[in-house]
Amino acid sequence: MATIKDVAKLAGVDASTVSLALNANPRISAATRLRVEEAARQLNYQKNYLARGLRARQSATIGVVISGWSSAFWGEIMTGIENTVRSRDYHMMVTFSGGDVQAEHKHIEALLGKQVDGLIIAPVPQPPHARAYQMLQARPVPFVFIDRYVPEVPADLVCTDNVEAGRRVAEHLWTLGHRQAVYCHNASERATSTEERFEGILQVFAPERVTRVGLTSEDRAHLWDQFYAGMQAVVPFSSDVTAVIAGNDMIGVATLRALQDCGLRIPDDVSVTGFDDLDIARMTNPPLTTVAQAKEEIGATATRLLLDRIASRGTDAPCQVRLSASLIVRRSTGAAAQAPL
Amino acid sequence: MATIKDVAKLAGVDASTVSLALNANPRISAATRLRVEEAARQLNYQKNYLARGLRARQSATIGVVISGWSSAFWGEIMTGIENTVRSRDYHMMVTFSGGDVQAEHKHIEALLGKQVDGLIIAPVPQPPHARAYQMLQARPVPFVFIDRYVPEVPADLVCTDNVEAGRRVAEHLWTLGHRQAVYCHNASERATSTEERFEGILQVFAPERVTRVGLTSEDRAHLWDQFYAGMQAVVPFSSDVTAVIAGNDMIGVATLRALQDCGLRIPDDVSVTGFDDLDIARMTNPPLTTVAQAKEEIGATATRLLLDRIASRGTDAPCQVRLSASLIVRRSTGAAAQAPL
DNA sequence: TTCCACAAATCAAACGATTGAACGAGCACG
């Protein structure tokens, strides 16, 4: 692979001239620059970003740590990140924590070794982690939390306004006459997002009107089966429940099917809502009422925030962006089966 | 950030000693090595992979170019890649081509500039691209095609045995008594995988017994709607069709819903099959019969292949791996509605 | 003609890690 020296030789100038010319430095005359550019083209020269990064102490690369790729939710977030990263001539390295705090921190360390200029992190929702992030904060590498955060760590953050989102769903159901609901979420993800959505629900439903059900599933492969079984076990018990608010669309769809297979009609007997607005939400029968998160926008905003911070070396106060989510009413919700009390 | 020199100073040795010690070179005595390791720990030293990469002419990073993150299919492939990459202390940079040949090649160039040691590519299924890959082949950077390939370019390849997969679905339907089918796929993806599956189907159904329908959709956001509309338009026309073979699960689900909304019963009136075995396939009502691709395995195998080739600098003949797919029979397929002719 | 200003290009020293060659100390052997 041709280096700057090869170009220099061909163009009959010094290597430093080539560097300056290719970076359009005004120190170099237009004539020389053109000659250099021509030589570079002939040799199919490509800048070595390793060398440039070493010298500039910048790698033009950011690291992204998410728990996994499983859901389409993260796919869309990644799309937002990738588009933005690329539009700024950056690259990204991606790693998956698999929901394991240890792994997450090992990956962060590894990424720092690769000299990433910044990090986008969806922190693992497990308690004993604050210290590691605080250590990260001591480093000169900026990072942005995405979708979730760590309360003890005041860092940049981009996520959905989950309290508002929870409230919106709840209001929708309340307006339809529902007075007793179940909030059903993935218990292994005790993430801030899950909690905040519940908080929003509580702004509408009094605590005694919402039952919170955390479903567990160690094994991702059987997630759906467990959710399905979980819902079949839970819902029929409380016959006054007329609405189920699911923590995400996957659970929402599982709920829908589980209830239908119990002989309940949706939405006539029970209304069901999801969260995220993934493709699947519109494919069910009836299609799922859900809350649309601005997924790509979350990724894009986080990336912009990070790249700006990298560029400005700014250490201003943390910037927290909470994007509004919009309620998408489909046919899985309807007037309450039982008249309000 | 501490460099090797800082560690050297603290440990009272030369920088080169530190390097050797940390790489567990036997030239260095155990005592010194321990002292160096201790110093490194104290300073929280981290190797700078930019510098190491520059010197070693290796970046310990591979590039991955896929068309996008949209479907969970790619998510699982990425999971396989990431796990393998990480287990070998490599990293990966990911870019999305968005199905655009131009973009794809720009990204490949950019990744080469970042000195990736190898590439995993899901080539964009558009014709005028062979030359660019052939140029890539002239470079010393190995690459592996994944899921799809470019016939003109003899390169490493890992994908599903699509002919066999297509044949399996077809056999399943044929055995159930179906004699007239529709093969419905995404027309904008005229990928080798799509073609090969059709080839497999033709091993069972004579050409006049299968209608091939390519649905188009420019706009990803409306993919589902278009598939849905497309299927509603297509299927009822030919009343002797008793089975629809979808090119992927997304189309399968759309088909299912479209037919149901036309008043057809699945599988009593029409059988429907998908492809990929994504989560959604089991969530529909009835759950979708589909072909399970070994998605993670595809990613993992491709990565292993690539890393081995990088390690061995081998230029042996291209290695093409075709993984078997397994038929997952669910309830969307049943005996043919009409008796065989 | 001498000197200065200025533009254009080159020099040379980084960046941080790696590695073949060189070095010095200690030891055994003849």
Added chain:
DNA sequence: CGTGCTCGTTCAATCGTTTGATTTGTGGAA
């Protein structure tokens, strides 16, 4: 006591690019 050997460490060059300092060359003013 000199020679040759091993072992452990250091020297110094290198990877490819960037950039502040320096040189070279031209023209104009005094």
